[in-house]
Amino acid sequence: MSKRSTGKHPSILTLERFLPYRLSILSNRISGIIAETYRDKFALSITEWRIMAVLGEYPGASADEVSAKIQIEKSIVSRALQKLLARHLVEREVDETDRRRQNLSLTKTGMEIYKQVVPVSYEYEEQLLECFSQKECETFDKLIDRLYQHAETIDLKD
Amino acid sequence: MSKRSTGKHPSILTLERFLPYRLSILSNRISGIIAETYRDKFALSITEWRIMAVLGEYPGASADEVSAKIQIEKSIVSRALQKLLARHLVEREVDETDRRRQNLSLTKTGMEIYKQVVPVSYEYEEQLLECFSQKECETFDKLIDRLYQHAETIDLKD
DNA sequence: TTAGAATAGTTGTGATAGCAACCAATATAG
């Protein structure tokens, strides 16, 4: 039984210091900056680009695998794929050993775009990390991964 | 003139190690977990809760100030406010010295909800940070803030 | 075998986000 009324927390929440909030606006800012570039230079949304990135790494993946990889609802992946297919950046063929499944891959054009986007992405990441020393990079890396792992185990009891 | 073809970056992007992506899924996971609680226990969306949090800290703030604080489009704030007003969690009155402006504040009911949500939020934050030592907390804090500051200065050329 | 569960993918619906256009009140510059 916790003594809520005499608890250890302040009675007012300082949003600017609240970790979930800070991570959210940090992520929004960082994604937002590069989203603009993807949109202006390649006419790709973040989701579309992520799909292409997975297919660049794992040609032949299925929509379901892509969905799991990038942690985006399969319905959203499905609709984003429709656009990529329409633009002939991605192609698919029914897997003959399992006809529910469709193997996805970048088309030639898709691959050309991919090869242009990859260095832009890396350069952006590099610019971001300029504000950290080598050691800080490693630390940050480690802490992010640890937090991510840990968050998965949290279940807010009611 | 950069030698792109012999550049220092790999020609394939490993999405799982790409910082913007990792921050995005980390933030989604962390916000997602608590969003569920806000929704189930208080019937509040993240945005609605953030608005209430600002009003808890700064009673009398205007919609514009709230919008700036939580970095959310004023149109979205406007619509979220309509719901909070309808539920009588927030009230507003026209500022008589500037009749464009409406001063917002939590109602009595709103304040009761607020007082329930605050400790839940702090407890969640505490659980999250369990995976860090005191020292790591401070480091993480510092690095996040630095990265956030730095990201603002980045302008992707062309 | 074959009925039922599981899996891959699509589609419908409602909520939310982002942008721009807009209205009303106020501030400002000639």
Place this chain on the structure above:
DNA sequence: CTATATTGGTTGCTATCACAACTATTCTAA
């Protein structure tokens, strides 16, 4: 003053997301 710009806020439109229902195929177990 008064025309113009600025500011606070709402609304319309479109895109995107989340969740659930649905179709089609394959797997499983009696």
